Amino acid sequence: GQQLNQSPQSMFIQEGEDVSMNCTSSSIFNTWLWYKQEPGEGPVLLIALYKAGELTSNGRLTAQFGITRKDSFLNISASIPSDVGIYFCAGQDLKGNEKLTFGTGTRLTIIP
């Protein structure tokens, strides 16, 4: 099955820095989702994007749905220790079979 290309695979940053990660696909999706997963837990939905070009914020998180519908990025501003975890992008074809295709994840580590 298809997987999305997500980069970077891992990030080590200092507390207070901004973070940026992105996801690209060879296929078009009509929804992009960003999830965060903490150790031993299931992924938690952070942001959902439904329209090409859409820019959506959720607190310190901002995500955009690329114009081509084949990419998305997630930014985290002023990182804090609780931002640690693995971030996954997912593309969803809501008019098709609605299953999610996931990126390989970005592991974020924050250095105090």
Add this chain to the structure above:
Amino acid sequence: DVKVTQSSRYLVKRTGEKVFLECVQDMDHENMFWYRQDPGLGLRLIYFSYDVKMKEKGDIPEGYSVSREKKERFSLILESASTNQTSMYLCASSLRESEAFFGQGTRLTVV
């Protein structure tokens, strides 16, 4: 809040056992999904269901089956557990044309 509940957080089973992983959602969602998550491989779809008694194979259905007798419950069955099925199993549900919500995961170890 949407709640997706998986019956066990941790399971240890023996090779050859029949294993049932249960998932229940309380939001009347039509769609339900089972994924497995392995280091370096991300989340891979095993099976999904659009409605009661309906199921479709995902990307890696071999060695698994599913059951959806009621809308709120989606069970993943390992007919004869093998060590290569040791993994984190994640259940998710969604409304039609809406984002998916995940359970907390079941970490299965087959010995």
